[in-house]
Amino acid sequence: MMGRVSAVALNTFRESIRDKVLVTLIIFAVFVMGSARVIQPLALGEEAKIIKDVGLSAITLFSVLIAVLIGGRIVYREVEKRTIYIILARPVRRWEFILGKYLGLMAVLVVSLVVMTAAFIAILFILGVAPQLYLLLAVLATFFELVVLTAVAVLFSTFSTPITGAVFTFAVYFVGHLSRDLKLLAAMSPSPIVKAMSYVFYYVLPNLGNFNIRPEVVYGAPLDPYALLLSGLYALVYAATLLLISATIFNRREF
Amino acid sequence: MLTEVTPRPRASGRAGPLAGILPTVLIVWGFVGAYLLQLSIDRAGESRMREKAVEEMTYFPSGRFLQESTIEFQSLAADLVWLRGIQYYGFHLMSDRKYEWLGHVFDILTSLDPRFIGAYHFGAITLAWDAGKPYEAVDFLISGMKANPMSWQIPFDAGFICYMLLRDYGRASTFFEVASKMPGSWFILARWAAIAKAKSGDFQTAREMWLDILRNTENRALKALVVRQLKNLDLSEAIDLLQKAVHRFQEDRQRLPTDLRELTTAGYIARIPEEPFGGRFYFKDGKVLTTTPPSQRE
Numbered sequence: 001m002m003g004r005v006s007a008v009a010l011n012t013f014r015e016s017i018r019d020k021v022l023v024t025l026i027i028f029a030v031f032v033m034g035s036a037r038v039i040q041p042l043a044l045g046e047e048a049k050i051i052k053d054v055g056l057s058a059i060t061l062f063s064v065l066i067a068v069l070i071g072g073r074i075v076y077r078e079v080e081k082r083t084i085y086i087i088l089a090r091p092v093r094r095w096e097f098i099l100g101k102y103l104g105l106m107a108v109l110v111v112s113l114v115v116m117t118a119a120f121i122a123i124l125f126i127l128g129v130a131p132q133l134y135l136l137l138a139v140l141a142t143f144f145e146l147v148v149l150t151a152v153a154v155l156f157s158t159f160s161t162p163i164t165g166a167v168f169t170f171a172v173y174f175v176g177h178l179s180r181d182l183k184l185l186a187a188m189s190p191s192p193i194v195k196a197m198s199y200v201f202y203y204v205l206p207n208l209g210n211f212n213i214r215p216e217v218v219y220g221a222p223l224d225p226y227a228l229l230l231s232g233l234y235a236l237v238y239a240a241t242l243l244l245i246s247a248t249i250f251n252r253r254e255f
Numbered sequence: 256m257l258t259e260v261t262p263r264p265r266a267s268g269r270a271g272p273l274a275g276i277l278p279t280v281l282i283v284w285g286f287v288g289a290y291l292l293q294l295s296i297d298r299a300g301e302s303r304m305r306e307k308a309v310e311e312m313t314y315f316p317s318g319r320f321l322q323e324s325t326i327e328f329q330s331l332a333a334d335l336v337w338l339r340g341i342q343y344y345g346f347h348l349m350s351d352r353k354y355e356w357l358g359h360v361f362d363i364l365t366s367l368d369p370r371f372i373g374a375y376h377f378g379a380i381t382l383a384w385d386a387g388k389p390y391e392a393v394d395f396l397i398s399g400m401k402a403n404p405m406s407w408q409i410p411f412d413a414g415f416i417c418y419m420l421l422r423d424y425g426r427a428s429t430f431f432e433v434a435s436k437m438p439g440s441w442f443i444l445a446r447w448a449a450i451a452k453a454k455s456g457d458f459q460t461a462r463e464m465w466l467d468i469l470r471n472t473e474n475r476a477l478k479a480l481v482v483r484q485l486k487n488l489d490l491s492e493a494i495d496l497l498q499k500a501v502h503r504f505q506e507d508r509q510r511l512p513t514d515l516r517e518l519t520t521a522g523y524i525a526r527i528p529e530e531p532f533g534g535r536f537y538f539k540d541g542k543v544l545t546t547t548p549p550s551q552r553e
Binding site: 184185202203204226230237241244245247248 | 278279282286288292293296299300335338339
């Protein structure tokens with residue numbers, strides 16, 4: 001079983017790593033991180049903070065773009081090119097195919113994160129800011145976020161076109177970062193229906209705010225390791241649930 | 256004419272663990288697991304909520320920066336800051352009653368959306384009464400008057416703070432006059448301008464002003480603040496009444512009353528007024544006091 005999953009994953013990885021979108025996005029991310037050099041003279045003593053902010057935000061933003069743009073067409077492409085018939089004609093179960101696709105894309109994202117983080121550390125050195133290991137925790141939290149967001153992208157990819165899937169995934173990304181406001185709305189709303197709906201959305205939609213620890217990391221504020229561990233666990237459980245839904249939907253499709 | 260139909264190639268791989276009810280059960284359990292984990296994350300976060308609230312405001316960039324970075328969504332960003340600001344206010348109202356960043360929040364808000372009259376109104380009243388920064392509140396309102404020269408609400412609020420807290424009746428009268436000349440303003444504003452000019456700071460006028468604010472707002476937090484202020488006014492008026500009776504008693508009988516009940520038995524007051532916060536009035540060293548601590552009256 002794992003052999004079949006890893007074969008799909010390896011194939012997805014090989015295909016996606018050659019994708020021009022991926023290369024372009026990574027180059028652009030490095031360019032944005034390097035642009036902090038232009039801001040440096042205007043920062044009035046806050047250079048280190050701004051360089052770290054720009055770098056970590058670029059890593060997150062461009063990783064999210066990679067997950068959405070590549071993940072959004074990952075299943076659709078196989079259907080469109082009809083290669084799905086060849087794959088599923090072999091002894092590969094549909095859920096193994098979905099899991100393999102997901103893991104392949106996650107491997108691509110890990111490589112992208114490593115490349116962008118290495119570029120970020122190099123830029124910190126070049127600009128004379130001492131890189132701290134602590135900053136890597138923000139990258140780890142971004143990885144957790146990508147675990148969830150890639151599962152969202154794969155889910156939409158199983159039943160929609162790449163553009164629709166990308167729009168839906170971006171919508172989930174934005175709402176996922178506003179879930180604190182949903183909880184606030186639930187707490188403040190006098191209407192019991194609005195209250196109940198807000199709580200349902202708060203707990204059902206992915207809470208991506210759990211993974212935003214960039215302000216704490218940049219300011220060197222203390223982090224709760226237990227909360228970080230829980231966030232990682234949350235990402236795993238949530239992604240596994242979404243992959244299960246994806247596999248169920250994919251299982252019902254006629255090919 | 257018969258055409259040959261080529262059957263679509265049928266892919267396999269459908270059987271296996273995803274058949275039957277198992278996936279639905281697993282998906283439900285997945286969401287239950289995510290729900291339980293989110294509860295734990297929220298609980299872990301709540302213990303640090305106070306320091307986080309302050310940290311958050313420190314990290315909140317300036318309104319001018321946000322104005323540039325939110326491109327065409329400034330109004331939406333202002334709405335989000337408004338929700339966060341109310342959360343910040345509510346949290347401190349229920350806990351330590353320290354509002355260190357309240358001015359900063361409303362400054363951001365009105366930089367993003369300078370026509371957000373409700374933000375000036377709520378921001379100035381809470382800054383003046385809850386945060387105890389009436390001068391900052393008036394400065395905030397003056398910046399609002401510059402951005403909204405046709406609004407009567409903003410100069411009215413500035414006049415109200417000058418009248419009630421700063422006791423600067425001349426300035427209050429000027430603000431009320433400016434407000435009364437704006438389109439759609441309350442007809443009573445001209446009267447308030449005259450009252451402020453005459454420097455009369457009686458309880459009844461103050462009560463009417465607060466009641467007018469109460470009638471004119473839908474903001475629940477502001478309504479709660481007005482109700483507190485009205486109770487404070489009742490308290491001050493009752494203490495004033497009792498204190499005057501004590502003075503009269505002392506002048507007539509050359510001694511202090513043994514307790515407040517003696518004022519009623521001697522006919523100086525008809526009855527001891529009700530303490531609006533649920534406490535009771537008492538008499539110590541010639542002064543009328545209440546058992547309700549100041550922390551419960553603010």
